[in-house]
Amino acid sequence: MMKTFAELNFPGRLIAVEGLDGSGKSTQIYLLKRWLEAEGIKVYFSEWNSSELVKSATSKGKKRELLTPTTFSLIHATDFADRYERHLLPLLRAGYVVLCDRYIFTAFARDVTRGCPPDWVRGIYNFAALPDSVFFFKADLEVSLNRILEGRPKLKFFEAGMDLRLSADPYESFRIFQGRILEQYLAMAGEFKFIVIDANQNVEKQQSFVRKVVGERINLARFRRRRPLPLPPPLPPDSKVKDTEEDLAA
Amino acid sequence: MKKPMTHAEGARKGRHYYGHGIPRFPLEDLVGKLIVVEGADGSGRSSQIARLVDWLETCGHATVQVGLKHSTLVSSELAKAQEGNILSRTTLSLFYATDFADQLENMILPALKAGFIVLSDRYIYTLMARDMVRGMDEAWLKNLYGIALEPDAVFYLSVEPQELVQRNLAKNAALDYWESGMDLGLSRDMFDSFLKYQTAMQAAFRQLRKNYGFTVVDGNRPVGSITKELRKKIRALLVEK
Numbered sequence: 001m002m003k004t005f006a007e008l009n010f011p012g013r014l015i016a017v018e019g020l021d022g023s024g025k026s027t028q029i030y031l032l033k034r035w036l037e038a039e040g041i042k043v044y045f046s047e048w049n050s051s052e053l054v055k056s057a058t059s060k061g062k063k064r065e066l067l068t069p070t071t072f073s074l075i076h077a078t079d080f081a082d083r084y085e086r087h088l089l090p091l092l093r094a095g096y097v098v099l100c101d102r103y104i105f106t107a108f109a110r111d112v113t114r115g116c117p118p119d120w121v122r123g124i125y126n127f128a129a130l131p132d133s134v135f136f137f138k139a140d141l142e143v144s145l146n147r148i149l150e151g152r153p154k155l156k157f158f159e160a161g162m163d164l165r166l167s168a169d170p171y172e173s174f175r176i177f178q179g180r181i182l183e184q185y186l187a188m189a190g191e192f193k194f195i196v197i198d199a200n201q202n203v204e205k206q207q208s209f210v211r212k213v214v215g216e217r218i219n220l221a222r223f224r225r226r227r228p229l230p231l232p233p234p235l236p237p238d239s240k241v242k243d244t245e246e247d248l249a250a
Numbered sequence: 251m252k253k254p255m256t257h258a259e260g261a262r263k264g265r266h267y268y269g270h271g272i273p274r275f276p277l278e279d280l281v282g283k284l285i286v287v288e289g290a291d292g293s294g295r296s297s298q299i300a301r302l303v304d305w306l307e308t309c310g311h312a313t314v315q316v317g318l319k320h321s322t323l324v325s326s327e328l329a330k331a332q333e334g335n336i337l338s339r340t341t342l343s344l345f346y347a348t349d350f351a352d353q354l355e356n357m358i359l360p361a362l363k364a365g366f367i368v369l370s371d372r373y374i375y376t377l378m379a380r381d382m383v384r385g386m387d388e389a390w391l392k393n394l395y396g397i398a399l400e401p402d403a404v405f406y407l408s409v410e411p412q413e414l415v416q417r418n419l420a421k422n423a424a425l426d427y428w429e430s431g432m433d434l435g436l437s438r439d440m441f442d443s444f445l446k447y448q449t450a451m452q453a454a455f456r457q458l459r460k461n462y463g464f465t466v467v468d469g470n471r472p473v474g475s476i477t478k479e480l481r482k483k484i485r486a487l488l489v490e491k
Binding site: 070 | 269270272273322323324327328331336337338339340341343344345347348351352355356390393394396397
């Protein structure tokens with residue numbers, strides 16, 4: 001069974017948010033980040049599908065509609081692995097609170113909805129440790145759909161799940177696709193101990209709950225930035241050494 | 251998951267995916283033949299493939315050639331990432347798997363469906379061996395490559411590392427960074443690193459052979475006699491039907 005970062009004795013902690021597009025999870029994790037920063041906590045934020053290296057391949061694949069369920073899954077796993085190995089792991093070793101807007105559960109839900117076998121997807125991601133807390137923002141399907149569809153945005157091909165040929169109408173396809181993803185999320189909520197948040201409530205109410213839970217679960221004092229160290233002596237003018245962040249030296 | 255089978259030399263009975271495969275390509279549709287040539291740089295893979303293509307086409311077979319890092323999807327990004335040597339091992343492994351999957355679905359399987367003979371310059375075994383040498387878990391790799399089709403024949407051109415070093419230097423007057431396993435820090439001396447790395451790769455191939463039985467071809471011999479042996483084995487495969 002996979003373990004959390006705390007169980008693996010990492011000094012850092014990882015908090016993830018999951019939920020459908022339009023569930024408000026990104027707003028909530030942003031507000032959580034603002035709070036932790038104001039508290040002087042060493043915090044880092046990482047977003048799904050954002051590795052610079054993999055990005056050009058992913059966007060090419062999406063634009064030209066080259067992706068199949070298999071390559072869609074693998075390219076997102078590559079993106080995740082890059083962020084995991086180059087950012088998340090070292091930061092967690094250095095005692096950061098890492099906030100992830102989507103984590104492996106997004107892949108579990110989406111890839112399985114696209115028809116990839118659950119065991120295969122989970123096997124691929126088993127190099128990753130589990131978050132110490134996962135907040136799942138559960139809004140009524142209609143509420144999430146309306147938030148996204150209200151402005152009649154131009155839905156992207158894969159975003160709408162058009163590759164699944166659920167409907168020729170992108171909006172209808174999006175509805176069916178999101179409904180299936182929600183089912184997948186709910187099916188794993190117990191197994192991965194999701195902290196389920198009623199995302200139909202107002203923003204403030206949700207945020208104060210999130211902050212309360214984080215405050216209870218994490219001894220924030222342990223994650224405070226140290227006071228700035230005294231300035232080092234000036235470097236000789238020809239030196240190529242760059243300033244290092246004072247708290248990484250801690 | 252299906253238990254991998256071990257095989258008689260060259261020819262195989264029945265099609266299999268190693269795991270769940272690519273469901274939109276049912277096995278019974280894949281009427282062509284998939285022939286894989288494996289081996290290190292300098293083992294003579296490309297020369298043999300060129301000769302086989304020539305021979306097969308003369309005999310009236312339609313062929314398609316595939317190789318690693320040739321996908322439309324990620325090949326250029328992969329090359330760029332490799333140049334800078336900035337990817338960690340899991341990332342690089344998954345990037346290669348993406349490249350492989352893209353070619354499997356868009357080249358290999360459609361060609362087999364159309365009755366082509368597909369000649370693959372390396373296959374999942376090289377990818378797995380490289381990762382195993384870098385400490386990745388074999389079970390993880392086995393799951394990852396459960397998408398792959400079991401080839402009709404896999405020929406592994408086995409050449410002694412000492413001979414490989416000579417061939418690579420004779421051809422390029424230099425050793426390749428990755429084929430020398432320089433990212434592993436085995437030795438700062440490229441010559442030493444190459445020998446150590448290629449020895450480790452051969453051990454990984456021996457390990458893989460237990461589960462993915464392939465035909466070992468002595469690649470230390472002259473090009474012509476290797477071609478002769480390959481032709482003989484492939485001919486047997488083609489008449490079998």
